[in-house]
Amino acid sequence: MSLPDGVERHEFDGTTSVATRGHPEYGERTDGEWRRWDPHRSKLGAMLELGMDTGLSGGETTLYLGAAAGTTVSHVADFGGPTYAVEFAPRPARDLVGVAERRSNLFPLLKDARKPETYAHVVEPVDVLVQDVATRGQGRVARLNRRFLGDDGRLLAAIKARSEDVTADPESVFDEVLDDIGSEYEVLETERLSPYHDDHLGVVARPRPE
Known part of the structure; x- marks a missing residue:
């Protein structure tokens, strides 16, 4: 699988990893201007590290749900390209604002991803919807935010089994969430995000035509 423009593999202290060029933000290792995209700290980074076909080419307009810090x-x-970052919790959102100050194309939004009508007036149509929310109803969140994606866009989601039901078998949870997503999206690829993230499923999907 080819990496998007602007993402390259670099060696960091003997470890080869995907990397982007930018200001370091979370103590990640660097190689000149390049910063390691640590797959243990990032579900999307894990999806790229595992070779999932995200459809990313670089330069996309993105809506990111669950941006945290x-x-x-x-x-x-x-x-x-323009990157809209939705985060509900005020404390990590303050850190997110600091990250955005160093990136002119990053727009933090202190909003609830379950209520897209509260930011619909701000977010333009996007090429990519990245979802990494720790809440019940992850399928519903993806469906509600379908409104921002063009028909040829992509949903890149990390489904967290423990956020849906701590006691349930993760595979059963994944099946339920995928069934929920299926009304609005065609699922193209799924892969467990082990060994980087336990009980997480990476999902690549495209919206069904409206």
Whole structure:
């Protein structure tokens, strides 16, 4: 699988890893201007490290749901176009604002991904929807935010089994979420994100035509 423009493999202290060019944000190792995209700290980084076909080519307009303090979305903004970062919790959102100050194309939004109507007036149509939310109803969140994606866009989601049901078998949870997503998206690829993230499923999907 080819990497997007602006994402390259570099060696960091004997470890070869995907990397982007930008300001370091979370103590990641660097090689000149390049910063390691640590797959243990990033589900999307793990998807790229595992060779999933994300469809990313570089320069895409992106809506990122569950941006937290900006670990992953900082890398996305490094190689992408306009990047809208939705985070619900005020504390990590403050850190996210700091990350955005160093990236003119990153726009933090203190909003709830379950209520896209609250930011629909701000977010333009996007090429990519990245979802990494720790909440029940992850399939519903993906469906609600379908409104921002063009028909040829991509959903890149990290489904967290423990956020849906701590006691349930993860495979059963994944099947339920995929069934939910299926009403609005065609699932193209799935892969467990082990060994980087336990009980997580990486999902690549494209929206069904409206």
